[in-house]
Amino acid sequence: MSITTDENPSATPLTVPTPQRKRRIPGWARGLLWAVGVIAILSTASYLTGVNTLTSTNTAQTALRLALPILLAALGGLWAERAGVINIGLEGMMILGTWGAAWGAYYGGVWAGLGAAMLFGALGGLLHAIATVTFNVNHIVSGVAINLLGLGVAKYLATLIFEPLSNNPRQSPPVPTFDTYSATFLSNWLSRLEAQQRVGISDAAGLINGLVTKVSPLAMIAILLVPVSYYVLWRTRFGLRLRSCGENPVAAESLGVNVYLYRYIGVLFSGALAGMGGASLVLLAGGGGYLENQTGGRGYIGLAAMIFGNWRPGGLLGGAALFGYADGLRLSGGGTAVLALLYGAVLLLAVIVVVQLIRRRWVAAALGVVGAAVLYWIYWANDDLPSELTPYTAHFVTLIVLAVASQRLRPPKADGARYRRGEGD
Template sequence: MTTVISKPADGGAVPPAPRRTKKLPGWSKGLIWVAAVIAALSAASYMTGVAQLTATGTIQTALVLAIPILLAALGGLWAERAGVINIGLEGMMIMGTWGAAWAGYQWGPWAALVAAAIFGALGGLVHAIATVTFGVNHIVSGVAINLLGAGLTKYLSTLLFQPVSNNPRESPPVPKFDTYSAQPLSDWLGDLEDMQRVGLSDVAGVLRGLVTGVSPLTMLALLLVPVSYLVLWRSRFGLRLRSCGENPVAAESLGVNVYLHKYAAVIISGAFAGVGGAALVLTPGGHPGYLEGQTGGRGYIGLAAMIFGNWRPTGLLGGSALFGYADGLQLRSGGSTVMALFYAAVLVLFAAAVALVFTRKYFAAGLTLVGAAVLYLVYWSVDEMPSQLSTYLPHMVTLVVLAVAAQRLRPPAANGEEYRRGRGH
């Protein structure tokens, strides 16, 4: 078989076919970002003399605080991939904290985990009935779930916890999960960290924080990230579920039971959020049990982590790590260390601006340099961030990250839209 190449009518040369450049896979881009962030933290730690940026204790605290956010973000991912906006993650987390404390006090941490998933799933069921069956606005229903979760747990705490703890706002102490460390790897990494070598000790501190004092709940939460990816992107059920969030009418025409998949997604979403609430109760080193207001807006931050991750499991993992790290840094080290984080952010923004120049995105590079200059001015003029502001560092990071990431977001096409069987657009 011969291939005939036609010549242009004017007799000119045939233009060469454009070369196809191979794109890096998503996981490799993630590894590049991780390496860049660790390099920036290492450089900032060396230049500012603040070793806490990459210390084992900081990473351990960040991991513990990131897990509830990660589970809430996974819950949001499941719901919104099916086309249902779940603002009610906060209320489902609250219900999960109460369920975990109630069952954990009587039967131990594993029973607490199951009860938290059930209580969160019940909140998801209510949200699904309101939005999928009755067509209630998703935002309105989510806000109502948040109010319902807070009010219901307050009533149940007064009814069941007050006679035992003598306080309607908290439960009696709940048994926690044991923690495990990877020995002798942890000791070897500790020796490297104590050497205080630039770069090497920073990497050792980060790795040691990830393999020391890890609870089974942390392992389960991290495992749910690849499991969610495999189910949603590599299974028939996941393909049908995601089609309900992209074009439910087309999915219906192909025989997909859209109502069933939306219900399943929102109930699973609630279960994940409930387990995220259980992480606040069952994590060693935290509050002894349930405490009113314990979630502290982590359901909303989890929703922000999901959006930052562009509705992808690996992306929301990075967002959860970022918010957990910011929260853990201010809790463990205080305002002076937070200012060192500003210095690291300046380095990251400067590197991003250089990369944008090489890709000829000069306007974006200029804006990035302006942001870096503003952050450096803040770092240079303020010695220590006031405690009143550092407490809300995760929330400020949430706003900044969402503002920066807003231009590249691609939510499911039919997310938040009302669906009725047999009706086209």
Template sequence: MSTSLMNPSEAPSTVPPPRKARKLPGWAVGLLAVVGAITLLATTSYLTGVAQLTSAGTIQTAVGLALPILLAGLGGLWAERAGVVNIGLEGMMILGTWGAAWAGYQWGPWPALIAAIVFGALGGLLHAVATVTFGVNHIVSGVAINLLGAGVTKYLSTLLFEPVSNNPRESPAVPKFDTYSAAGLTDWLAELEQQQRVGVSDVAGILRGLLTGVSPLVMIAAALVVASYLILWKTRFGLRLRSVGENPVASESLGVNVYLYKYAAVLISGALAGIAGATLVLNPGQPGYLEGQTNGRGYIGLAAMIFGNWRPGGLLGGAALFGYADGLQLRSGGATFMSLIYGSVLLVGAVVIWQLWKRRWIAALGGAVAAVALYAIYFSVEEVPSQLTTYAPHLVTLVVLAVASQRLRMPAADGEVYRRG
């Protein structure tokens, strides 16, 4: 009998491997983000004395302004998840606004919505034919559709709207959707908001703004966000569509019809952009179609989609941010907009503390410098000039994309020209 001596260092380890930290589910992250945003706004409102930050009127205006951005971004999400960059969202929105006005003043809001979907989908079909079938560069095709949408609607307005409205740039008045409010609940929330209690009144104002004057378009947009998530992430169709955007060659080898899924995604993208255009015509406050009324919202929707990391939940947050910045400057002007800069100082300060806790010294130093610079602006400037507040959503877009660019991951085959075989 032979025995072998084993070096203790060579003995198998009985120490279990360290456990990986469990990530929070997406809904929990979103809930924490909402709570953090409300806390930040309430704190800023209390420290600056600006109640408009969380007033019901500001939130209601922000919802209306965020709606077309959200729907346009959702259209971009569908296309880019299938690997097609859709810069043409602006042009498809323009087609949707004209289609909604043309059908709306004749037959009412619901036919207007259907017409907007059809006109937007036609723009998507054109983009799909150019990019998927003929292999045209996605950016070139999108820019061409933006120019074509503006030109076609200008011609059609001169042909059909001018004899009725006596203005080639404007349609006749279009009937609007009815709006709904939770009367008893909103009255109670209004009483809480007027009491100006720290935190409580802020939450009451936000909830009252979300529950007052709700249009069917808001309900449709919320349903489309949920449906997009469920379809793209929880169904076989969505899995195949996303695989086309990640690796179309591998998808084809598994029997997926890549062309069919790309066409379906871009058609849905155009239809959603058409609905985004319809919100500019069918929401209260707009008489109907007006030339140039999209005002770059298709591009901002695309930025909101990128900010949301090509996911519906993140897109919703990005659209809310851009709509809120636009609504605040429309409701209150430059003086109130300065309070957002103060809120930014608080936010950056929280980020600096987080970076210090993680021992990321360089990032913490950079955040501290940014916080000092923002506070210097807040301390030295009494009111932001109106020329700058008009472009608040665009400035917010640039800042947010610059900050969020480090954590983004686009679909691997996004923008690539695909050829079968």
């Protein structure tokens, strides 16, 4: 930028340097760096503790299967809350999806089951939208009501439809599940690398192998929905309008956006995704039918994953992977593996403490030291975790992660706020 003075217009212009904006690392690159860092920490923890389960193919396969319902519920929460509607009712919509998946798959096959699950989940979303968008009911109250209603409706329908078929009102007869596919050549190569037990290389091979072996079409669809959701919400005119309803609905209305319509669309799609998450519990290997209380609170964990991800698709993918991995590790290795994961958490906290010291954030560094000391004491004082505690590993991880992430959260400004058409006139 050049500037000349009025007294001497012909003078040589003064050049004022334009401030350079720092280039931000692209989101995909940050995600890749985080993935490399996590693999490095897990590899180190596996080597130091001697627990190979931390990075085994079986653990990765189990983690992927358990992360899917959480991921889909989190995506459902993202669509609703970006439109300005808090969706506590994800759990109830997932429950409806589990029943719909079993009913549809029993009579029409797996794809019919997936469609029925999305339909029943969307019906739960429709009820939530009618209550919150049309009648301005408090979003939390409506969400809790949807959870209770979903549980009651699923019980009633299971008694009505499934009891004559299975002689059990709490479960359906066996239903077909999705076939699985493997990248055979890549999987065989990774299996050989894993068997060589090289530090770092074999650990990475085991984790990647679990993601390319015995993968279902539903898993592929769920993972593909992450970039699709990002593109639609952040790179299209439709997504801009929907997000404007969650940031400032009055301003959106002044620009001609039908806030009611976009909020209905967001909540309906939210319910359909939650129903798809319920279907993943029924139609994947290890499921094979509806079972009462099958969701086990995964709708709430999905909501926590969305918050952990700061209402962004890439972030919630990381949150779902974290919770799914914690639960999968519990099933694959039991209490010993969970203790080894605590050792990995100590290593991660040590890295965080160093970073905070470099940034001269003394309080954060001190808290990191205290947290690392507590986790290491638990690891050192126990040979195995009590079997009564290990089923709640994912829930403990949820609480810890939300406590750590709470300082950097930025929800949509109008999320949960009441809105009436014309109130800004």
